[in-house]
Amino acid sequence: MSEARDPEEVQRQLAELKQWVAGQPQLPNDLGDNLLTRFLHSCYYDLERAKTAINLFCTIRLNSPELLNNRDPExxxxxxxxKIVNLAQLKISGNRNLWIWQLNDPGLERYDYVQDARLFFLSTDAWLLNETHLEDADVVLMDVKDISLKFLAKFNVSVARKLSKYQEEAMPIRLKQIHLVNAPPFIDKIHALMKPFMKQAHIDMVDGHEIERLSTFSLHLKTDTGPGLNSSIHFHSPKSETLFNFIDKEELPDEYGGTGGKMADHMKRVLEVIHQKREFLIKDNLWKAIDLKKSGKESKNDVPETLPSFRSLAID
Structure with a gap:
């Protein structure tokens, strides 16, 4: 069960948040009650954190046309x-939501990092448009069985920076855990690639481990703003059962030693939601901030005339 909240207090906060949004000329007018309530919930009903997350959420979307424009699912x-990615969005015990990403391209011949990121935004936007239940925690499971050192050549630093900022500090979910399953022995090389996107304290914490010798290790992430206040990353080697320490077998898909059905079937349900919400998803300006300088609107309430570029949004 979700933690108890006074419904009247939530409505009061929602009304205050709506009034604030209406007074911000840089924010779009399509942030409905459901989405604003999710921001409040993801930020543990801290209004100032919710405002910061909303601003970042909309600004990142404005500054990411390569990920959010021309994305018709058809x-x-x-x-x-x-054809090479399976996704799942499952409700599991503890009032948690489990997000699963599974790559099926052993040689990475067809894999495109930018297109994968576009699919992330497409599928999570569809979920945000469709889902009203508020989870106490969100858990991400990424199957990296097909990731090889060839991935390094496909990696896009600019897109990775945006994704990291969006997922940790802007997306209205309560991200608690990230699990990388079937982690390859060269995971230390991937970790080296991630270093530019981590705060120094996080880097030091991982560097203290001999990564390639462990069946599982954890990295704890803390952010100062937004929903991702305290989350952790766990790596699980192939054939290990350490994942069961975090998620019950019956809640996991068959591919991960569980009895929760096949990934292909879960993917069908994700696609159903995407196609149901297609008319919203094909709008290039969905939940995007407004560039005040280009729009000609006057700024007020101490809002800068132009939105920050991604240089100013870089991860600390």
Whole structure:
């Protein structure tokens, strides 16, 4: 069960948040009650944190046209990515939501990092449009069985920076754990690639481990703003059962030693939601901030005339 909240207090906070949004010329007018309530919930009903997260959420979207424009789920590029990626969005015990990403491209011949990121935004936006239940925690499971050192050549630093900022500090979920399963022995190389996106304290914590010798290790992430206040990353080697320490077997798909059904079937349900929300998802300006300088609108309430570029949004 979700933690008890006084419904009247939540409505009061929602009304205050709506009034604030209406007074911010840089924010769009399509942030409905459900989404604003989710921001409040993800920020543990801290209004100031919710405002910061909303601003960042909309600004990142404005500054990411390569990920959020021209993303019709029926387009050839999206369909190509859908052939090598399976996704699942499952409700599990503890009032948690489990997000699963599974890559099925052993040689990484068809894999495109940018298109994968576009699919992330597409599928999570569909979920935000469709889902009203508020989870106490969100857990991410990424199957990296097909990730090889070839991935390094496909990696896009600019997109990775945006994704990291968005996932940790802007997306209205309560991200608690990230699990990388089937972690390869060269995970230390991938870790080296991640270093530029981590605070120094996080880097020091991981560097203290001999990563390649462990069946599982953890990295704890803390952010100063937004929903991702305190989350952890756990790496699980192939054939290990350490994942069961965090998620019950019956809640996991068959591919991960569970009895929760096949990933292909879960993917069908994700696609159903995406297609149901297609008319919203194909709008290039969905939940995007407004560039005040280009729009000609006057700023007020001490809002800068132009939104910050991604240089100013860089991870500390």
């Amino acid at each position: 387009s050839e590029k999206i369909q190509k990515t859908l």
